[in-house]
Amino acid sequence: MKHLSTILFALFFTSAGFSAQEKERCRYTKTPTGYLMVLRQDDDVISQIELLARTEHIPSASFTGIGFAREVEFGFYDFKAKKFNPKTFRKVEMGSLTGSIAWNNQGPSIHIHGIATDDRFNAYGGHILSLHVGTGSMEIYVQVNDQKLERKIEQPLNANVLQLNCNP
Structure with a gap:
């Protein structure tokens, strides 16, 4: 039976x-200051952070993380062309991730930077356009803020800029 x-x-x-x-x-758990995420092989890091923000109604947050990446795509912003020039690295370790969660008209807006190292200890870094977890895991610590923050496209750079509400 x-x-x-x-x-x-x-x-x-x-x-x-x-x-x-x-x-x-389980991909995340509540902590006294926010959330701890543990993502696994092939998880899309940016999508998982967006899902956390939507599901838990996070007004804004900062986050840090470490872990293994199957691949990471960095983008270096070309100010004349007003676009990112991408470069992809595979099978690297994310020695550092740092970013923020805010909102725009489409939903959560994730801004993330990081440093990746390869098996020869070469380091690459910058603005992260996409990131997928490799063998092992990725730990992300999310510290929630109580004020809702938004991002808006600002000219002349066509950049998605965090907006502050400085009125008391």
């Missing part, structure tokens, strides 16, 4: 399109 229930349990999760491990995976 116990064997039959195990088979039915496995069939349920397989037919639902999820393995039992994926269904049970």
Whole structure:
């Protein structure tokens, strides 16, 4: 009987399109100052932070992190062309991640920078355009602020700039 229930349990999760491990995976937990995220192999870091902000109604936050990356795409902003020039690195360790959560008309707006190192201890860094977790995990500590912050596109640079409300 116990064997039959195990088979039915496995069939349920397989037919639902999820393995039992994926269904049970917890990606974040509440802390006294915000949240701790532990992301796993192939997780899209930016999408997971956006999902956390939406789900938990985070008004704004700062975050830091470390961990392994399957790939990270950095962008260096070309002020004349008003766009990022991308460069991708694979199988690196994120020695440092730092960023912020704010909002724009489309939803959460994530601004993230980082430093990645390869197996020869070369370091690369800058503005992160995309980031996926590699073998192992990535830990992200989110410190929530009580004031809702927004980002707006400002000219002449066409840059997405954090807006401050300095009125008392």
